[in-house]
Amino acid sequence: MLAWNHVFASRASRMRASEIRELLKLLDQPDIISFAGGIPDPKLFPAEAFKQAYAETLNGGEAMAALQYSVSEGYAPLRQWLQQEMGRIGIECEPDNIFITSGSQQALDYLGKLFLSPDDTALVTWPTYLGALQAFNAYEPHYDQLGFANRTPESYRSLAQSRGGDVKFAYLSSDFANPTGQTVSLEERERVLSLARELDIPVIEDAAYQHLRFEGAPLSSILALDIARSGTIEETRTIYCGSFSKTLAPGLRVGYVVAAKPVIQKLVLMKQAADLHSSTINQMAIAHVAERHFQAQIEKIRTTYMARRDAMLDALSRHMPVGARWTKPEGGMFIWVTLPDGVDGADLLQNAISMEKVAFVPGQAFFADKSGTNTLRLSYSCANETAIEEGIARLGRLVKRHTQNAA
The missing domain is CATH 3.90.1150.10 (Aspartate Aminotransferase, domain 1)
Structure with missing residues (x-):
């Protein structure tokens, strides 16, 4: 054996x-x-909306496309709907800035793979989403605590170098975080962006719960703040990870990434090597339901x-x-x-x-x-x-x- x-x-x-x-x-x-x-x-x-969506897809002219291989970037009408939704929350982008994943968990895995070499450091909050730690762990990083005060950029850089690597990104959940339920304040979001600029690293913004606000005024996403600073999404360093799992249905495994095109292009190459593309028919169903019932x-x-x-x-x-x-x-x-x-x-x-x-x-x-x-x-x-x-x-x-x- x-x-x-x-x-x-x-x-x-x-x-x-x-x-x-x-x-x-x-x-x-x-x-x-x-x-x-x-x-x-x-x-x-x-459920009824999804029954109708699948029936219309399979009984109509889309049936062959729904059951066929598709492009790695994702179903175009879904990316176009997301473009409009992103614009509504202050993230002006193009469909080419949007990449469909098999749930946002796949996005975290791909981003860990894209940025982390063994002994590099990821900045995460204490506590943080367990699924992010599991996704990043496979790429053998160290972790440092992403705080919002009392840490200089040099302190992060020096510790990472003493461990044999570099600081590669900051990861955080911006709204109603898993596990704490807490929301990162506007001042803290700006501080994270400033820290990232000093360290010259990206920010991974996990926005899985952004739509589940019950009370209080919505806060601008970190990517929206980054665009306001930079002028265009192509000049930003924030990578926005979203999902339909908490709003429509987790079983269909449809998530998405919104970022500058150089990041999206690398993620597409990873998708091609890993699973070619996310389920075509599930993307179509999500697009149908989102357009009518979101x-x-x-x-x-x-x-x-x-x-x-x-x-x-x-x-x-x-x-x-x-x-x-x-x-x-x-x-x-x-x-x-x-x-x-x-x-x-x-x-x-x-x-x-x-x-x-x-x-x-x-x-x-x-x-x-x-x-x-x-x-x-x-x-x-x-x-x-x-x-x-x-x-x-x-x-x-x-x-x-x-x-x-x-x-």
Whole structure:
């Protein structure tokens, strides 16, 4: 029998199972109240609209094209719709600035592959999206904490060089971030752009949740701010990653990248080598549904998720012990809880599942340095208000017991 480990590439040692993907298996257990999966509620998917879109595509003149190979850049009408949508939020671009991916997760993988050599440094927030760490890990980088104050460009550069590489990019989720639910302020966005200019690196803006704002004034995306500074998208350094997974349907795996053409051209070459193109028929279906139903769908999911966020914030205020604190997001799917000192999120999860039948994601998974042991992520997207009240009550009882034991 082949001893596989000695033939695996060195990057294989950096691959780890996603704690979140493992926890998703709990969703099939009817006695578990799960706040673990950061996934949209399937009851809110525009299923009838997609049935119509697929029927029209397969029964009409597009059928042969829908089932055929296609261009690597993506389905032209979908890119044209995205061009209009980007213009609506201040990102003036052309279809050639837009590249369709198999979900935004593929975009992160491609960008890690494009920029990172072994021992280079990626700047990420503490905590950050676990899927980004998984995508970047394969390319063997180091990580440094992307802060918004008290760090000079030279401090980032010197640390990266001492590790044997260079700073290659800054990655952050700008609106209602996974896992914290927090939004990067306008001042912080400008500061990131200034830091990137000093370091001469790109900024990867993860905008997966941008459309899920419940309240407050929308903030300009980092790419829009970059265009305002530079005058044109071709002079910018920001790479905008978007997705239809949180708005229309994740199962179709349709995401997109908006950036200057030199970046798009490299990503197209990667696509050609990896999987040729994203599913043609799925892109067509997304284009049909987006053109006809996008704004109505956004309003529907915003209304539902806002009610669930409010229910969870209210329940946390009544059931959590003194010493616990949490974020109050203006949108998205997540609330980030910092537990009282001495309470470990991973230990809490074991008892939460076995004793209280409630699930969440321990926060440590979202830290590149594996800190944050006393934190956890709660998602309210798939639980109704009744389940939220009961689940948070159970969780609060358990946190109180762990707090007393830690004292």
